[in-house]
Amino acid sequence: MMEHFLDAFGLAFTPMSIAAIGLGSLVGLIFGSIPGLTFTVALALALPISFSLDAVPAIGLLLGTYIGGMTGGSVSAILLGIPGTPSAAATVLDGHPMTKNGDASLALGTAVIVSVFGGIFSLVVMIVSVDLVSKVAIGFGPAEIFALVLFGFSTICGLCGRSLTKGLISGVLGLMIMTIGLDLIEGVPRMTFGSVNLLQGVNLLVAMIGLFAIPFIIEAFSEDAHLPKTPKKMANVRPELPSFRLVFRNIWLMIRCSLIGTGIGAIPGTGGAIASFLAYDHAKRFSKKPETFGKGNIEGVIAPETANNAVTGGTLIPLLSLGIPGDPATAIVLAGLMIHGLVPGPALFMNHASEVYGIYIAVVLAYMWVLGLQLLGIRLFVHVLRVPREILAVVVLVLCVIGAYSIRNSAFDIYSMAAIGVAAYVLVAVRIPITPIILGMVLGPTLENEFRTAMMLSEGKVDIFYTSPTVVVFFILAALVIGLQGLSELRAKSKTKQKVEVSDA
Amino acid sequence: MKYPMKFRGLFVAAATAATMVFAGAAKADFPEKPVEMTVLFGGTANTIAQLLSELMSEELGQPVVPVARKGGGGAVGYTHLQNAAADGYNIVWNSNSISTTYHTGRIPFDYTAFTPIARVSTEIPALAVNSSTGWTSLADLTAAAKAGGKLKIGISGKGSFTHLTSAALFDAMGISDKVVYISYTGGKAPIELLAGRIDAAIQWPGQFASYAQAGDLTVLAVTGAERASVLPDVATAQEQGVDVNITMWRGLAAPAGTPPEAILVLEAAAKRAVENDRFTEASKNIGFSKAYLGAEDFGKVIASDDIFYGNLLDDLGMAK
Amino acid sequence: MTDQKRSFVLGSLLLLLAVVWTWLVIDTIPPGFGEGDIGARAFPLIFGIFLGVLSLLLLINVVRSKPECEPDTDPNDSFQGVIHWLPAGLILIEISGYGYLLNTCGFVIATPIVVLFVMFVNLRIRSAKLLFGMSIGLTLACWLIFEKALGIYLANGSWINIG
Numbered sequence: 001m002m003e004h005f006l007d008a009f010g011l012a013f014t015p016m017s018i019a020a021i022g023l024g025s026l027v028g029l030i031f032g033s034i035p036g037l038t039f040t041v042a043l044a045l046a047l048p049i050s051f052s053l054d055a056v057p058a059i060g061l062l063l064g065t066y067i068g069g070m071t072g073g074s075v076s077a078i079l080l081g082i083p084g085t086p087s088a089a090a091t092v093l094d095g096h097p098m099t100k101n102g103d104a105s106l107a108l109g110t111a112v113i114v115s116v117f118g119g120i121f122s123l124v125v126m127i128v129s130v131d132l133v134s135k136v137a138i139g140f141g142p143a144e145i146f147a148l149v150l151f152g153f154s155t156i157c158g159l160c161g162r163s164l165t166k167g168l169i170s171g172v173l174g175l176m177i178m179t180i181g182l183d184l185i186e187g188v189p190r191m192t193f194g195s196v197n198l199l200q201g202v203n204l205l206v207a208m209i210g211l212f213a214i215p216f217i218i219e220a221f222s223e224d225a226h227l228p229k230t231p232k233k234m235a236n237v238r239p240e241l242p243s244f245r246l247v248f249r250n251i252w253l254m255i256r257c258s259l260i261g262t263g264i265g266a267i268p269g270t271g272g273a274i275a276s277f278l279a280y281d282h283a284k285r286f287s288k289k290p291e292t293f294g295k296g297n298i299e300g301v302i303a304p305e306t307a308n309n310a311v312t313g314g315t316l317i318p319l320l321s322l323g324i325p326g327d328p329a330t331a332i333v334l335a336g337l338m339i340h341g342l343v344p345g346p347a348l349f350m351n352h353a354s355e356v357y358g359i360y361i362a363v364v365l366a367y368m369w370v371l372g373l374q375l376l377g378i379r380l381f382v383h384v385l386r387v388p389r390e391i392l393a394v395v396v397l398v399l400c401v402i403g404a405y406s407i408r409n410s411a412f413d414i415y416s417m418a419a420i421g422v423a424a425y426v427l428v429a430v431r432i433p434i435t436p437i438i439l440g441m442v443l444g445p446t447l448e449n450e451f452r453t454a455m456m457l458s459e460g461k462v463d464i465f466y467t468s469p470t471v472v473v474f475f476i477l478a479a480l481v482i483g484l485q486g487l488s489e490l491r492a493k494s495k496t497k498q499k500v501e502v503s504d505a
Numbered sequence: 506m507k508y509p510m511k512f513r514g515l516f517v518a519a520a521t522a523a524t525m526v527f528a529g530a531a532k533a534d535f536p537e538k539p540v541e542m543t544v545l546f547g548g549t550a551n552t553i554a555q556l557l558s559e560l561m562s563e564e565l566g567q568p569v570v571p572v573a574r575k576g577g578g579g580a581v582g583y584t585h586l587q588n589a590a591a592d593g594y595n596i597v598w599n600s601n602s603i604s605t606t607y608h609t610g611r612i613p614f615d616y617t618a619f620t621p622i623a624r625v626s627t628e629i630p631a632l633a634v635n636s637s638t639g640w641t642s643l644a645d646l647t648a649a650a651k652a653g654g655k656l657k658i659g660i661s662g663k664g665s666f667t668h669l670t671s672a673a674l675f676d677a678m679g680i681s682d683k684v685v686y687i688s689y690t691g692g693k694a695p696i697e698l699l700a701g702r703i704d705a706a707i708q709w710p711g712q713f714a715s716y717a718q719a720g721d722l723t724v725l726a727v728t729g730a731e732r733a734s735v736l737p738d739v740a741t742a743q744e745q746g747v748d749v750n751i752t753m754w755r756g757l758a759a760p761a762g763t764p765p766e767a768i769l770v771l772e773a774a775a776k777r778a779v780e781n782d783r784f785t786e787a788s789k790n791i792g793f794s795k796a797y798l799g800a801e802d803f804g805k806v807i808a809s810d811d812i813f814y815g816n817l818l819d820d821l822g823m824a825k
Numbered sequence: 826m827t828d829q830k831r832s833f834v835l836g837s838l839l840l841l842l843a844v845v846w847t848w849l850v851i852d853t854i855p856p857g858f859g860e861g862d863i864g865a866r867a868f869p870l871i872f873g874i875f876l877g878v879l880s881l882l883l884l885i886n887v888v889r890s891k892p893e894c895e896p897d898t899d900p901n902d903s904f905q906g907v908i909h910w911l912p913a914g915l916i917l918i919e920i921s922g923y924g925y926l927l928n929t930c931g932f933v934i935a936t937p938i939v940v941l942f943v944m945f946v947n948l949r950i951r952s953a954k955l956l957f958g959m960s961i962g963l964t965l966a967c968w969l970i971f972e973k974a975l976g977i978y979l980a981n982g983s984w985i986n987i988g
């Protein structure tokens with residue numbers, strides 16, 4: 001073990017590999033932080049470059065891009081309310097209000113620090129317990145994943161503000177959008193109206209760009225000329241970083257969210273978005289002041305950002321030990337591993353121990369790069385707020401079109417982004433929250449496919465959903481979340497002397 | 506008024522470019538812009554496509570951009586390509602799925618909608634079981650199937666190539682009424698095997714090699730005429746007395762009507778890419794075989810395979 | 826339009842969507858065979874029914890509640906009130922037009938045209954310096970950064986193609 005670690009140091013601390021990791025982190029940060037662009041595209045660009053590098057620098061480049069992108073996704077989420085990745089969608093909820101309160105750089109600084117904490121924490125968990133965790137992860141069959149996703153879905157309750165009905169409507173709309181296209185299990189076209197373009201379905205990233213960026217643009221374009229363009233507080237950008245006390249006060253929250261992130265990341269086929277929403281919900285539920293969530297509570301930034309970066313370490317477990325990518329981004333990392341002869345599976349740890357440790361070190365290096373680059377970057381990023389909103393919106397418009405197009409070089413994606421975006425604008429205006437849509441879109445396909453596979457496994461018997469303790473635990477958790485929300489809504493309604501119809505919705 | 510002047514200059518340039526490119530057919534030095542390669546599947550298909558497109562970019566001097574159009578066992582990508590311009594700038598990372606998607610009724614056109622460019626590689630499906638079962642050969646599996654209840658077999662979706670191969674193999678083994686198929690998305694079948702939720706799975710050798718080496722999974726057979734290079738100790742089905750010969754090829758194709766000059770250029774680029782050392786190395790790492798075949802011969806292979814798989818699907822009752 | 830009226834219209838529209846969706850699902854997607862085969866129809870069908878039930882609940886809520894109640898303090902709601910249909914419709918047209926132009930003329934021609942249009946029509950900017958500076962500057966910057974430095978494939982036109 002020791003000699004492998006020494007070898008690994010030799011592999012990871014070459015100038016080439018440090019530079020490759022740095023380049024990856026930088027490119028990832030850029031793509032993650034620019035609204036409209038997503039780091040999945042950045043990874044696709046980095047992959048060919050990695051072919052000509054040695055194994056450790058190559059994987060370092062890819063993981064750097066992944067980690068940089070995951071961290072950078074919070075930047076536009078906080079500054080503009082447009083998440084850079086689906087995993088940063090939960091960060092919008094409190095990060096953007098913080099910007100409106102004039103605390104943009106505090107939110108950004110906190111986000112990067114807790115991201116690094118979450119990432120390193122999960123890496124340590126991964127190194128210490130890869131065997132154990134991968135055994136637990138294997139135990140998650142279709143029924144267990146279905147139950148987990150259902151639990152994740154119950155967090156919608158915490159996201160929908162006053163009206164549970166409206167939140168659920170939004171979530172169901174997200175679920176419906178994702179059923180469009182060819183069904184993955186049987187290959188049946190669904191709601192495609194014979195259109196070739198609809199066959200491939202609505203891309204999650206395209207929809208995400210539309211959902212958050214287009215309302216931003218429309219809002220900016222429809223501001224009245226005689227009203228103040230930007231709230232004064234917002235333009236007044238204080239270069240303020242979080243104090244150690246602030247970070248330390250939330251250390252338990254960070255550890256809990258790191259565990260959530262690592263755990264979710266380790267389960268194949270789930271991913272960062274569900275982790276960040278669960279963490280957000282968790283933080284809100286156990287906060288002393290849950291009513292301040294959604295208005296710029298720093299805990300609402302800490303929780304999802306810690307969790308989604310903890311996923312980066314967690315996801316290495318199924319990636320390296322099982323060869324299962326958690327999302328499209330890690331699928332590209334997997335391709336890089338395969339090309340360099342690092343075929344995932346148990347034999348990887350036997351035959352390529354030095355490279356595996358080298359990859360661990362690369363992750364740490366990537367987080368160091370991200371920390372350094374981002375802390376410098378914050379000084380630049382916040383100046384974006386000084387740009388007049390309508391001019392910024394024009395730039396965002398062009399970037400979004402580039403971003404939507406670059407995902408699969410298809411103009412159809414631009415049209416669907418526009419349509420979804422305008423629909424989202426209308427929904428927001430009638431006070432239907434849009435965050436549950438993205439949650440529905442992220443979880444919908446997994447929910448359906450795992451349920452159907454589970455039923456195939458059990459040959460149609462439903463006992464598969466109550467004989468496994470894991471499944472039962474998640475069902476109970478989901479029921480608790482929904483029940484508690486229903487209760488509190490009931491109370492709120494009776495206070496305003498209204499009849500209650502939605503307690504069991 | 507600096508900007509309007511520049512703007513006018515840009516328009517003049519645009520107009521000149523337009524008159525030059527508008528002619529369209531004049532493809533003197535193909536390619537003059539990026540070539541888009543539609544990729545139909547994730548997993549090894551995607552990995553090979555990424556490397557191949559990079560190596561071909563180096564040969565062509567223009568980027569070859571792999572674009573994922575997954576879903577429907579290839580139907581999404583094929584349909585996209587069939588509607589794309591036949592100018593040489595749209596190609597597809599093809600496989601036997603062109604026959605299986607057509608004969609199972611997912612696309613209304615067959616392989617003749619595409620012009621072959623070159624075959625690039627072949628992969629041999631492999632059947633694996635959890636080592637704790639103690640089964641070491643197809644005969645053990647047959648005995649177990651006949652003795653007990655139905656076996657659960659992991660596949661990657663109904664009508665997929667792994668489904669077809671499984672059906673053909675179990676039919677030849679005489680236990681086709683003793684199995685049920687479980688569809689997994691995202692290449693999860695090996696894990697489900699490890700966890701013991703399914704009894705056997707047909708996937709690609711590269712997915713099993715690591716587990717076989719660690720002793721967690723036992724690969725019972727490969728379905729090709731020859732053994733797979735990453736699993737040299739695993740006997741073929743034919744060696745075990747089960748008459749199945751299924752090997753999947755992957756190659757490049759373009760919409761029918763693509764100019765022959767463009768096909769020639771792409772064919773040559775594919776050939777040099779396959780000959781590249783990095784491609785050889787990757788083939789060993791990933792577990793596929795290099796199998797370059799020029800456009801003409803490749804066309805013959807596609808045509809004869811299409812008849813073979815058409816008949817096979819008919820026999821298995823999977824055709825529509 | 827008051828909040829109540831708007832919620833009523835919204836609920837009705839969603840209910841309509843749910844009904845049409847459910848009908849289309851039943852009409853076009855084959856059901857499963859049973860015995861563990863859930864089939865491709867079940868989930869879209871359930872989602873459609875869910876939406877129907879939820880929009881009914883919304884309608885019932887609206888009918889029963891008094892207009893002045895519902896002081897909504899939704900965190901996502903930064904828009905408070907009116908829908909600006911004109912800019913929303915314009916954006917839909919502009920982005921769709923952008924997509925069409927990208928396909929036909931390529932990025933380098935489509936971008937300045939769209940940016941110019943947006944700034945002229947939506948933002949009513951009349952300063953030639955700003956108009957041309959933004960449209961050409963933005964195009965050039967994006968082209969240099971994305972196509973040249975980062976190697977993203979920006980669209981080439983099918984009719985005309987430069988860059």
